[in-house]
Amino acid sequence: MKALVLFSGGVDSTTCLAIAVDKYGKDNVLALSISYGQKHNKETEAAEKIAAYYGVKLKKLDLAKIFEDSNCSLLSSSSDDIPKESYADQLKKTDGKPVSTYVPFRNGLFLSCAASMAISNGCTEIYYGIHGDDSAGNAYPDCSVEFNNAINSAIYIGSGNMLKVNAPFVNMKKADIVATGLKLKVPYEMTWSCYEGNEKPCGVCGTCRDRIAAFKANGITED
């Protein structure tokens, strides 16, 4: 194995997977899908189907216990509703703090799991799909350029200089990610973004709004 891809089954990480497969070939890419106590499992179902589509090996982890005391609104441990507003509107109410869908240190935790598993499997690179839109206004502080630089240093040093983090979209907007993926023929119709777990995406949660806008910027409307 050469690369481990943190893989949720959403737009960003599926585009990462496509980039890694394009570079290294499917037999050298390991995908890692992590459950963490979400209110639904639509993402992990999407991850399984997309991993099969690309023919890459998929590892799954369940870290729900780590978040059992969290009141993050994405999690089944919380009774809070998932906000139905844009991130910009949510941030007007949080006084500079992360939004209610911030899962405590999720990216740091997932990257650390990825690092341990990558080293164990001989990978020298971890891909993950953070991007600029998600870090705007401190909505998700673990999606910022500064966070990425710090965790990359920690993983490089802590692995004995064996492993690097590759965040190809850290300076991109989501619309640019979709443009990148369309060139690689990513099967976006297989991906899942919505925070709610209904049959169809709700269209009004923060991540639905971002997805719709990113596709629209590329001339695409999903039904």
Place this chain on the structure above:
Amino acid sequence: MKALVLFSGGVDSTTCLAIAVDKYGKDNVLALSISYGQKHNKETEAAEKIAAYYGVKLKKLDLAKIFEDSNCSLLSSSSDDIPKESYADQLKKTDGKPVSTYVPFRNGLFLSCAASMAISNGCTEIYYGIHGDDSAGNAYPDCSVEFNNAINSAIYIGSGNMLKVNAPFVNMKKADIVATGLKLKVPYEMTWSCYEGNEKPCGVCGTCRDRIAAFKANGITED
């Protein structure tokens, strides 16, 4: 809760626990004990007894699945023997690479779990017991000052500036840790260090050798 202590039941983390309890009081300290597929559970048994001794709440996690592909000699997933030499002698054979008891990115992973759980429980500080002896010669690269600085940055930034890492021994030798703990009346007879899981410590693995030397430097011989 104010502080979360990464707590293995060994000498270093038990001294950390004593410092945190001394500073914040037992009701404001959460101890976290993590299993990761070790060949024995003597450490976690010690952790339970010591947490009860101090009267602090103990959370337990099992992360063995993350290391199922690792060939680290500490783990039940590996058939390699645990070396019976000092770290210095082991490093002569590894060509600058980590020793065979290096668990891939263990401290980064454990600190990331601690960060997610600390935020969920309202803690603003994580204590952990890394020290200079363990990072010497790159034996454990995730015990170095450089690693600690990088992961502290990642956790501070990724938590939205809510959480800091406190590594009180990062510039100390193990003998100094024991000296610190003796002043705090740490019940070292309850701690477990040996990598083997026999009734009595083996006395010849790397961590037994370090423990014996650290106690001897403080005028103590254990039977």
